Amino acid sequence: MEKLLELKQIKKHYPILGGILKRQVNSVKALDGIDLTIHRGESIGVVGESGCGKTTTGKTILRLHKPSSGSILYYPENSDSSPGIALEKLGKQGIAKLGLNGKMQMVFQDPTTSLNPRMIIKNIIAEPIRVQEKLSSRKLNAKVISLLELVGLSQDHLLRYPHEFSGGQRQRIAVARAIATNPELIILDEPTSALDVSVQAQILNLLKKLKQEFNLTYVFITHHLLVVKYISTRIVVMYLGKIIEIARTEDLFARPRHPYTIALLSGIPSTDRRVSKRIVLSGDVPSPIDPPDGCRFHTRCPFAIDLCRIKQPVLEQVQTGHQVACHRKQELEVLMKKSDFS
Ligand SMILES: Nc1ncnc2c1ncn2[C@@H]1O[C@H](COP(=O)(O)OP(=O)(O)OP(=O)(O)O)[C@@H](O)[C@H]1O
Ligand SMILES: [Mg+2]
Secondary structure, eight states: OOOOEEEEEEEEEEEEETTTTEEEEEEEEEEEEEEEOOOOOOEEEESSSTTTHHHHHHHHHHHOOOOEEHHHHHHTTTOSSSOOOGGGGHHHHHHHHOTTSSSSSEOOHHHHHSSOTTTOOHHHHHHHHHHHOOHHHHHHHHHHHHHHHHHOOGGGGTTTOOSSHHHHHHHHHHHHHHOOOOOOOEESSTTTTOOOOOHHHHHHHHHHHHHHHOOEEEEEEOOOOHHHHHSSSSEEEETTTTTEEEEEEHHHOOOOOOOOOOHHHHHHGGGOOSOOOOOOOOOOOOOTTOOSSSTTTTTOTTTTOOOHHHSSOOOOEEEEEEOOOOOTTTTTOOOHHHOOOO
């Protein structure tokens, strides 16, 4: 598969300022060394508890936030053998020169706040197109109408304001706006979490259809493992600013290799997972301001040993396409069998 983007040791530390002089006294380690390759045409699911850094990952990929350190490499189409282009080093002009304006888009969880309430739908969808190319107003209008139809709305909606739509319709508008610039990558941050179950299913089906039709690449952020199971080919599990497991969707569900992933899977109905024993998480996620030493999960892991308290495990391949960061990955299945969790 062709590479699209590669994140290399991305860190994002948000400064915490204190005192009268507003000096930096500490930092929130929202991302603490993320390595991830995104291939063209794949759909990656990113899961993990609240605060683990999912949205920050999305915003950093889109350069809405500048990474504190690390590199984001971009590979133009059909150039897999060339070294990637480091996006963090490019200014606005460099991005425009590469033709990257509008090529990466984001759809947010809450369409009520992500769509400008004072703009009519026509302008909301036309805005990113105008930035990218100059079209006559007739052509622009026709393009906006075809986008609306693509997401299941119609030209009758052109002159309305966002508040005149239901949540599901608003999310359709957000999707139309995101695909308006023919993007290569769309980051979907909990795009269905604010919707009813039945509307959720409609939006997921729409996203699946659009992905096929335009050969899009998705990074799909969600709390819901069953949603990513439906939409993603690969899943990334995050915990407290780190990636702890990456696997193809079927492998992750059939054979999770990190205790935290097992714990996440334990929360879904047993018909949807094949691991019968469960790990029930206790306690809260520790603070990302002062994360635990060693493995960040050790404070909640039932299998933690001394090594886990001292040394950070790195992501290592356990089988093709399956990477895990756990000191006890090789013994995990035996440990699970011996355990009395049920
Ligand atoms: N602009 C910011 N300034 C300071 N800290 C931030 C900022 N944005 C996020 N954080 C912190 O970074 C950490 C990761 O946040 P992020 O929003 O990426 O989590 P998330 O995984 O998307 O969570 P959720 O599932 O609740 O959306 C959190 O501890 C959060 O408080
Ligand atoms: Mg988030």
